[in-house]
Amino acid sequence: MGADTELEELGSTGLAEVDEPTFSALAQRHRRELHVHCYRMLASFEDAEDTVQETFLRAWRRRETFQGRSTFRAWMYQIATNACLDLLAKRRPEPATGGEVLWLQPYPDRLLDELATDDAEGPETAAVMRETIELAYLVAVQHLAPRSRAVLILRDVLGWPAKDVAELLGDSVNSVNSALQRARAGMREHLPAERQDWTGGDGDVATRDLVQRFTDASLAKDVVGLAAMLRDDVRCSMPPTPGVQVGREAVLADWIGDGFEGLGAMRTVVTAVNRQPGLATYLWDEQEGAYLPLTVDVLRVSDGLVTEVVIFHADQFPRLGLPEALASAGES
Template sequence: MGADTRLAELGGSGLGEVDEPAFAKLTQRHRRELHVHCYRMLGSFEDAEDTVQETFLRAWRRWETFEGRSTVRAWLYRIATNACLDLLAKRRPEPATGGEVPWLQPYPDRLLDELPAGDADEPEAVAVARETIELAYLVAVQHLAPRPRAVLILRDVLGWPAKDVAELLGDSVNSVNSALQRARAGMRGHLPVERQDWTGGAEDAGTRELVRRYTDASVATDIPALTSLLRDDVRCSMPPTPGLQVGRDTVVDSWIEDGFEDLGRLRAVRTSVNRQPAIGFYLWREEEGVYLPLTIDVLRVIGGAITEIVTFHDDQFLRLGLPERLPADGTQ
């Protein structure tokens, strides 16, 4: 698309004039996929939201620099990637360490469902099918330095050619290819061993039954029942709270030490985030006469056992579309 065609579509009469509704029509259709891209880069829903806002602001200010040599979508991805790199340079000079990512936040499936459907060849559709949105992938990505992280996501997730990534980053193709190999090696050191066995976000009957049993046992604060559902090497974390428990005995001991069995009356609501099963737990509050949000457990299930539990605090309930409270009579 040349400059004259672009200006005609935008309703402007010169490079300094841009018709805002036409600009929004061309750019806003890409908001969700850009948000997911920034989320992969940053691991934080809130940071992704801020960065997408910054992306559209930069695009608005720089519209006259768009020469039509690429699609608007690709141009926006370039701006978004650089905005993410700028944020990472300012806010997180040190990479994630020790398997913990304190800034990790969940991404609701109801928003992932807004991604363009496309066909089997569409990069975003392929990316979601390859589980590049699951929490374990997000955690592994956060252990990479920012530029190799960008290279990995642009090349392996979005399918960009090396020359385009090199142009975006101001590097040579050889540098990009070298960074990609280092990033892939780094990912292998942090991804689960059973990476090839992940289910692509689709729960089979066995997984649904396991999640049901986990939910029931949690509501009953039945630690022996919960223990029977965990794999020996299960991992448990609760970002942003520091601490990563590894191993069934360690996880169960931490539950006992935290007084889980004496927690009180619980109720649960099933949901899904990051293409994984999740359960929002509510604790009975006698003074209010209702169940109020407590925590959200996001599960990774492999081979009929729970291999990872990532627990988020109650400040994530609203974003995930969970009720603010549950009444005593069991209705919502």
């Protein structure tokens, strides 16, 4: 039973007189999709979590304003979008610059899998949903002004009509259409040119093979082997640490400079993040007698080569559902 069917059953009072448990049950149906929406807007898992909580609080406090002119789901999206815009105005008055987003955080595929799917929507819709959660897309979106960002996501990701977006933002349809044109132009400027050639997630056989070879070379500290898998113009970043390395030589020099070749014994766990393959690395700690979290490398693959590596710190392991430690190879 859909949320709006349930609203109809509430009678003429609608949301105005429902109790908090009933309202919470209605809202919770949309928690994951609202969280993903806020994440696209903000590129931060933690900020998205806070914003969804704020959305639920605002919705409960303003429940009498729901008049049934739109669906309950659309009403919740309106509140969530405005909550994101309020947060952006308060915390980040300017969009990202320079091709990096220091507040970027990963989104585990295991949570993305909670999103409801409709087989009738077809493969094209599924492709859009996948492509618009990938890290390169999120980075590009963060370079847009907040309202243009909202217009782009509502129109091109969620497929809302221009008049509905205009109503949500309190703008005219002409203003929304102009913002969408600017946003699309900005995305073309900041998205990788070869995006149509991306191999996709870890379900692709060739990608799985490349990830395995990348894993083996990483464990062996095989710089030459890793170099053979990196494209000439590969990019590497490690948010929230500033700096983007561009080009095979620059990336390898940075890894070597950070002491990659001198690291101790390591183990890895293959994972999936933002619909991209990820490699969680653990480093042996003699004092703890276990392999402890080190980094998560999220790979973008094009035409059989790694074209981008985004490295996240060990503090992201719990969110990604990764083990807090690995036993030595001889232990169970």
